[in-house]
Amino acid sequence: MSKSRQVIVESPEAVVGKKFVTIYYMGKKYRVPAGLTVMKALEYAGYRFIRGVGCRGGFCGACSMAYRLPGDYKLRTGLACQTVVVDGMIIAQFPYTPMHKPRYRIDDMKPDAGLVIKLFPEVTRCIECNACTKACPQGLEVMDAIQTILRGDLARAADMVFDCIACGLCSLRCPAEIRHPHLFQLVRRLYGKYMAPKAKHVEERVREILEGKYDEELDKLVELAKTNVEALKKMYMEREIEK
Numbered sequence: 001m002s003k004s005r006q007v008i009v010e011s012p013e014a015v016v017g018k019k020f021v022t023i024y025y026m027g028k029k030y031r032v033p034a035g036l037t038v039m040k041a042l043e044y045a046g047y048r049f050i051r052g053v054g055c056r057g058g059f060c061g062a063c064s065m066a067y068r069l070p071g072d073y074k075l076r077t078g079l080a081c082q083t084v085v086v087d088g089m090i091i092a093q094f095p096y097t098p099m100h101k102p103r104y105r106i107d108d109m110k111p112d113a114g115l116v117i118k119l120f121p122e123v124t125r126c127i128e129c130n131a132c133t134k135a136c137p138q139g140l141e142v143m144d145a146i147q148t149i150l151r152g153d154l155a156r157a158a159d160m161v162f163d164c165i166a167c168g169l170c171s172l173r174c175p176a177e178i179r180h181p182h183l184f185q186l187v188r189r190l191y192g193k194y195m196a197p198k199a200k201h202v203e204e205r206v207r208e209i210l211e212g213k214y215d216e217e218l219d220k221l222v223e224l225a226k227t228n229v230e231a232l233k234k235m236y237m238e239r240e241i242e243k
């Protein structure tokens with residue numbers, strides 16, 4: 001993130017008539033409107049995000065941060081796009097969580113917990129402290145998922161971490177130094193490739209596409225995109241949506 005401009009407001013309350021709060025970001029003090037998310041408050045303060053930002057909707061995990069509240073010893077974690085500023089909040093952002101990603105070919109793997117643990121041996125060091133669960137902005141039962149992997153139930157673990165957004169906050173807190181985002185990604189991939197029931201209708205549609213059944217229709221749409229975008233938009237808005 002870069003600081004692109006400094007907003008100078010002598011008395012913001014007088015100017016805007018809104019309630020303001022004080023936050024401390026990377027050691028600097030800012031007055032920002034109450035009710036904003038941390039991300040919007042920092043933009044109000046003059047920062048332009050070029051790292052540590054993505055979907056702005058709590059789905060991509062790019063804007064992980066740590067903060068402390070006044071009078072509270074606890075180091076809290078969250079997403080800057082989802083966490084609302086609090087008066088006296090002290091904030092630091094993580095551009096990303098450094099982590100080695102093991103290399104594997106999913107085609108050569110098996111849905112076998114032993115293979116998973118071979119790639120992620122640190123999983124066996126879990127001391128069940130639950131710090132990962134407390135750090136997770138998605139509210140996932142992260143420690144239980146780790147224990148489920150250790151018990152060998154990859155299907156259950158994949159379901160438990162389906163909503164992981166790979167923010168890495170759990171890994172930052174983990175004394176066993178487990179690489180949760182990569183581990184959970186592998187578990188979900190193994191489930192999707194080897195364990196989930198096959199979606200017959202998707203296989204059928206892929207086969208039809210490969211056989212060229214929709215080529216003519218697709219060519220017409222591409223042509224329309226070049227010649228009449230409005231007509232294409234109208235078609236899109238009026239498309240039939242499966243109930």
Ligand code: SF4
Pocket residue numbers: 061135136137138139140142163164165166167168169170171180181
């Ligand atoms: S499990 Fe870890 S990486 Fe996934 S969303 Fe929760 S804290 Fe982020």
Ligand code: SF4
Pocket residue numbers: 125126127128129130131132133142143146170173174175176177178
């Ligand atoms: S933070 Fe690490 S060691 Fe603690 S419960 Fe979670 S996975 Fe286990």
